[in-house]
Amino acid sequence: MSFSLTLVCLWAVIANILAMTPSADNHWRNAYVLIAVGIPLAGFVTMQHGPWVGLLVLAGGCSILRWPVIYLGRWLRRGATRGPAE
Template sequence: MTLSLTLVCLWAVTANIIAMTPSKDYHWRNAYILIAVGIPILGYTVLQHGPWVGLLVLAAGCSVLRWPVIYLGRWLRRRGRNSVVE
């Protein structure tokens, strides 16, 4: 297994361990850290294995961090409605 896929697996295990621990802020601080660490790992994976594997890793990351993705989608939808009105 290459270094990038090893880092992806380590990121996924870390994310699941973090999800099992209690948190007062509903894990948002941890989600921001995981996103900040995951983006370079995703880029490195795309560099080593190409865009198809990168899309699979992105889908796996989105399934782990689903609430930040849902809130991003809602925010983009609101921004889209506001720009159409103006």
């Protein structure tokens, strides 16, 4: 296994451990750190293994961090329905 895929597996294990720990802010601080580390890791995997493996890693990260992705989708949808005049 390559170094980038090893790092992504380590990221996934850490994300699951963080999800099992109690948190006062509903894990949002953990999610911000995981996003900040996960995006460059996805780019590193894409650089080493190509876009298809990079998309699989991105989909895995989105499944682990699903609530930030859901809130981003709601925010984008809300902004698209307002229109440019508002």
